[in-house]
Amino acid sequence: MSKQEVRFSGEWKKKEALKEAPKKEEAAALQKALPASGKSVLEKNYINFGKSQMTKRLQPSLNWKATFDFKEHKSLLRDTQEEKHGGRLERSGPPVSPRRSQLVRKSAEKIEEIISESSSESEEDEEPPDHHQEANAGLPSEYWQIQKLVKYLKGGNQTATVIALCSMQDFNLAQETCQLAIRDVGGLEVLINLLDTDEVKCKIGSLKILKEISHNPQIRRNIVDLGGLPIMVNILDSPHKSLKCLAAETIANVAKFRRGRRAVRRHGGITKLVALLDCAQNSGEPAQSSLYDARDVEVARCGALALWSCSKSYENKEAIRKAGGIPLLAGLLKTSHENMLIPVVGTLQECASEESYRTAIKAERIIENLVKNLNSENEQLQEHCAMAIYQCAEDKETRDLVRLHGGLKPLASLLNNTDNKERLAAVTGAIWKCSISKENVTKFREYKAIETLVGLLTDQPEEVLVNVVGALGECCQEYENRVLVRKCGGIQPLVNLLIGINQTLLVNVTKAVGACALEPESMTIIDRLDGVRLLWSLLKNPHPDVKASAAWALCPCIQNAKDAGEMVRSFVGGLELVVNLLRSDNKEVLASVCAAITNIAKDQENLAVITDHGVVPLLSKLANTNNDKLRRHLAEAISRCCMWGRNRAAFGEYKAVAPLVRYLKSNDTSVHQATAQALYQLSEDADNCIIMHENGAVKLLLDMVGSPDQDLQEAAAGCIYNIRKLALATEKARYT
Amino acid sequence: MNRKKLQKLTDTLTKNCKHFNKFEVNCLINLFYNLVGEVTERQGITIGLDRNAFRNILHMTFGMTDDMIMDRVFRGFDKDNDGYVNVSEWIYGLSVFLRGTLEEKMKYCFEVFDLNGDGFISKEEMFHMLKNSLLKQPSEEDPDEGIKDLVEITLKKMDHDHDGKLSFTDYEQAVREETLLLEAFGPCLPDPKSHMEFEAQVFKDPNEFNDI
Numbered sequence: 001m002s003k004q005e006v007r008f009s010g011e012w013k014k015k016e017a018l019k020e021a022p023k024k025e026e027a028a029a030l031q032k033a034l035p036a037s038g039k040s041v042l043e044k045n046y047i048n049f050g051k052s053q054m055t056k057r058l059q060p061s062l063n064w065k066a067t068f069d070f071k072e073h074k075s076l077l078r079d080t081q082e083e084k085h086g087g088r089l090e091r092s093g094p095p096v097s098p099r100r101s102q103l104v105r106k107s108a109e110k111i112e113e114i115i116s117e118s119s120s121e122s123e124e125d126e127e128p129p130d131h132h133q134e135a136n137a138g139l140p141s142e143y144w145q146i147q148k149l150v151k152y153l154k155g156g157n158q159t160a161t162v163i164a165l166c167s168m169q170d171f172n173l174a175q176e177t178c179q180l181a182i183r184d185v186g187g188l189e190v191l192i193n194l195l196d197t198d199e200v201k202c203k204i205g206s207l208k209i210l211k212e213i214s215h216n217p218q219i220r221r222n223i224v225d226l227g228g229l230p231i232m233v234n235i236l237d238s239p240h241k242s243l244k245c246l247a248a249e250t251i252a253n254v255a256k257f258r259r260g261r262r263a264v265r266r267h268g269g270i271t272k273l274v275a276l277l278d279c280a281q282n283s284g285e286p287a288q289s290s291l292y293d294a295r296d297v298e299v300a301r302c303g304a305l306a307l308w309s310c311s312k313s314y315e316n317k318e319a320i321r322k323a324g325g326i327p328l329l330a331g332l333l334k335t336s337h338e339n340m341l342i343p344v345v346g347t348l349q350e351c352a353s354e355e356s357y358r359t360a361i362k363a364e365r366i367i368e369n370l371v372k373n374l375n376s377e378n379e380q381l382q383e384h385c386a387m388a389i390y391q392c393a394e395d396k397e398t399r400d401l402v403r404l405h406g407g408l409k410p411l412a413s414l415l416n417n418t419d420n421k422e423r424l425a426a427v428t429g430a431i432w433k434c435s436i437s438k439e440n441v442t443k444f445r446e447y448k449a450i451e452t453l454v455g456l457l458t459d460q461p462e463e464v465l466v467n468v469v470g471a472l473g474e475c476c477q478e479y480e481n482r483v484l485v486r487k488c489g490g491i492q493p494l495v496n497l498l499i500g501i502n503q504t505l506l507v508n509v510t511k512a513v514g515a516c517a518l519e520p521e522s523m524t525i526i527d528r529l530d531g532v533r534l535l536w537s538l539l540k541n542p543h544p545d546v547k548a549s550a551a552w553a554l555c556p557c558i559q560n561a562k563d564a565g566e567m568v569r570s571f572v573g574g575l576e577l578v579v580n581l582l583r584s585d586n587k588e589v590l591a592s593v594c595a596a597i598t599n600i601a602k603d604q605e606n607l608a609v610i611t612d613h614g615v616v617p618l619l620s621k622l623a624n625t626n627n628d629k630l631r632r633h634l635a636e637a638i639s640r641c642c643m644w645g646r647n648r649a650a651f652g653e654y655k656a657v658a659p660l661v662r663y664l665k666s667n668d669t670s671v672h673q674a675t676a677q678a679l680y681q682l683s684e685d686a687d688n689c690i691i692m693h694e695n696g697a698v699k700l701l702l703d704m705v706g707s708p709d710q711d712l713q714e715a716a717a718g719c720i721y722n723i724r725k726l727a728l729a730t731e732k733a734r735y736t
Numbered sequence: 737m738n739r740k741k742l743q744k745l746t747d748t749l750t751k752n753c754k755h756f757n758k759f760e761v762n763c764l765i766n767l768f769y770n771l772v773g774e775v776t777e778r779q780g781i782t783i784g785l786d787r788n789a790f791r792n793i794l795h796m797t798f799g800m801t802d803d804m805i806m807d808r809v810f811r812g813f814d815k816d817n818d819g820y821v822n823v824s825e826w827i828y829g830l831s832v833f834l835r836g837t838l839e840e841k842m843k844y845c846f847e848v849f850d851l852n853g854d855g856f857i858s859k860e861e862m863f864h865m866l867k868n869s870l871l872k873q874p875s876e877e878d879p880d881e882g883i884k885d886l887v888e889i890t891l892k893k894m895d896h897d898h899d900g901k902l903s904f905t906d907y908e909q910a911v912r913e914e915t916l917l918l919e920a921f922g923p924c925l926p927d928p929k930s931h932m933e934f935e936a937q938v939f940k941d942p943n944e945f946n947d948i
Contacts, residue, residue, distance in 0.1 A: 152870065152886060159922050160869035160886055166914055167889045200928055205916055240928065292928060 142171055142178055147185040154190055158199050165205030173212035179219055182209070188219070192228040200240060200292065207235075207246035214253035224260050233269040236276065241294035248276060248302035255309040264310050270319040273310070276303025277328040297340065300332060304343035311350040320347070321356060330364035338378045345373065345384040352391035361392055362401070371407035379420050386411065386426035393433035402430075403440050412447035421461055428456070428467035435474035441481065450475055450484055457493035462502050469497065469508040476515035482522060491516060491525045498534040503541075507549045510535060514553030523560040527567070532557050536571050539578065544586040551581070551592035558599040565603030575600070575609050582618040587627050594619070594633035601640035608644060616647055620654030628668045635663060635674035642681035652688045661692055664700040669712075672704060676715035683722035693723055749827045755835035761827060763938050768826050784820030797934055798926040804865060805922040808848040809833075812924075834931060841918060841925065842911055846904050848924045857902040857921070862887045865921040890920060 152164040171178045182188065194206040210228070213219050223229070232254070235247040251269065255261045264270065279296045307325065310316045320326075325347075332344045348366065351357045361367065370385045370392075389407065392398045402408065411434070414427045431449065434440045444450060453475075456468045472490065475481040485491070494516065497509045513531060516522040526532065535557065538550035558564045568574060578600065581593045597615065601607045619641065622634055638656065642648045651657065660682070663675040679697060682688045692698075697719070704716040746765060750758045771793065772783055785793070790810050794800045800809075813821045813829035821829065832840045847853075851861045863883060870882045894902055894910035894917065902910075911918050919925055926934070 148885065149889075152882065155871040155882075156886075157869045159866065159920070162916050163866075163886055163890050163893075163920060166916055166920075167893055169914070170893065198929075201916055201919075 143181045146181045150185045150187040162201050179213040179216045192226050195231045207250055211250040220254045223254050224263055229263040230267040233267045236272040240292040241299050242292050244299050245294050245302040248306040252305040252309045261310050261313040265316055271323045273303050273306050274323040274325045301340045308343040308346040311347045317351045317354050326360045330366050333369040342381050349384050349388035352388055358392055358395050367401040368405045371405040374410040379423055383423040383426045386430040390429035390433050399434050399437040408443045412449040415452045425463040432467045432470035435471050441475050451488050454488040454490035466505045469512050473512035482516050482519045486522045495529045495531040503543045506546045510549040510553040517556040520560050527561055536574050544589050548588040548592040551596045554596050555599050576613050579610050579613040579615050587630050591630045591633045594637040598636045598640050616650045617654050620656035623656045623659035628671050631663050632671045632674045635678040639678040639681045648685040657688050657691045658695050661695040661697045673712045676712055680715045680719040683719045686726050689723045689726045753831040755831045760939055768823050782820045784822040790821055798930045802922050805924050809924055812848050846907050849921045
């Protein structure tokens, strides 16, 4: 035995120089020798890597993975790839692909290397015999059988290869030990190489195995690293339908990670997969034996499965659309095969996050079919249809379509089924987005969905809660629903959710609570539950969306609370916090905080406090903006803040007036109204009048005096009056 | 063969063989006589393709290379065992060879593989057929070990009644489970590509064919 080991290490040193065929024989010799002596040698190798006996026996294959230097393996394989392309023109003995013989050489080198490592180590270490014994029991017998089969794959002609492939299928290919065993003995390279030959039976056999083992995430990566994807994509062009199916199903598994998806696209796979969806396409082949044939429906199903995996990447979604995938997917939706519908709807649902898709989806009458399939018995199908509706309902027309095709009722009734959480999340999501349309809310109310939603506010996973609260927030835009939510006891659980860290959830909860606060009785409950303080502390949340949403929600709270002024003052550091938010960069935050300040400033004492905190200069700094939403709320805040002390003059000093005049040029009438009010207040101070006059405010205000809005008329008129009054007084002073 | 006889033959063959229509039978008959060449018809002389000619066709047209299998295919075609494939045997044989249903192909393949015709494929027969299917390693101690192992593997996979040999029932069941095993012991059917080319070439446009 030691003699053999010495020979192995010698050969390893010669590895770099040797390139000829004789190597193959040595390789086979080594492989053959493995079962006898190599086994124990390799076992020793594991021990030397410091794993304990027990763990090794329980999980032998993972040990192998740890000791196996994958980077080294990769570099070897890259060489193999280059050799493969280089050796294209060679022809060797039996009808074996020339590349396979090259690969045999390289894989042999690799095995040699490992053996020699272990052999040298075993020479150094002295293992007591009983260790040997236990070590031999380490690797499962499948490993050795698989290794043998791979040897036949490498060295056999078509007949032997097919036999070996069929036998390999008998192993439990879903088990990780088997999957990794195939990889570790160089099986992946051989299987992929078989795909590159002309032998149809070998391709079929190889794909059947690759399809199963590619469920393993590591193996997927290995397949892509070995260049397996472009070969599989080429097989999609094959005239044999069964090959197309197998290739597509394997791609569906391999493309379940980002690099795989990218590789599919880069090799033109998306176009070919979309072509598979075309059921009516006639390949024009004469009737072949049943080995190579498959039903067109099956081909389309496999194509859809592959596209579903691929569609998770943005560029692929675009590629699918450009390849004309949407009308084909729409056509397949009309079938009633569940196996077909699930990947088709899955793909649509992934892609519907893109706006370009939503237009096309509306055009192809897909919504109708999605709604129809909500009534299916298959839970997974229902889930995906609901998700697709959730994605598409961003668009108003789609929301109407869902209602028109009777989709709201099944959605509402699915709420009652809380066992399947994924489906529940999808359904609540769909309901949320559909509730953006008022007519849909009315319908949901009819179907008693609101009560059910309130019931779902507790004991549900976050994905569900986000959507439930979102839906309630939309529903509570209507007065009756606010009352309903209160009566169902929904206020408490909502306020309870104000404590949390999920940003999306917090945004939705604050919106819902804010909506409820519009109703005085609900406001009392919110106040009693300390909801306002919770909202206020959300102003400290790092995420700007949460801050803004909380600030918006605070406005109705302050408006409707009893003793609002007192309540606000009771929050320690609360006013300072609000004023400091005016330093933010985020426009939404700024607009919401201005709105809050407008409400706070209704109380004189609080106004004094925020003035002390420097609200005037901060507001003035914001005046130079083109954002209409911000302009409106800023102007409102300014007009409120004018009603204290020398704030009016201060605004002028901080140069807020001139920009405000420009607001009158905006197209938004609510901006005009707010600005006119602000200017009216500011015009009580003489210096401000001068600035306004210099900036041409009078002309703009004159136009507004004729506006149908009464408040606007009054404010504009009042402002002009003040300016005029000053002008007259100035003139009078000149002549006296 | 005179026209009337030929016509009658065509009709009979078309009726009995299920996979070719009249036009196709015509083409195949013409091909047959082209291959056989100029032979004067005489009593007592069989007109047909002998073993060599037939194997030549298998090799040139269908790319087959395995001598043993080709021999067995010839035997499969030559049902009356007279050493010649006559025109009827040609048509019936091709009917299964090119367009047989799974059942027909299974029967045909089994007969090809059952070397001694006893209704079973034995281990020895399997060994014989798989003898050259693995690369020979000269430094291997027992070059046949791999082949024996392959035979064991195949038997394990296909021998459902565990009697150490494959009956037709065993074989049929195995093929129904895994169609790839139809030609488990050697390629005795044409590969799809050469099949297509053959049919495309032989069954040309009917309008081109004027004379019988």
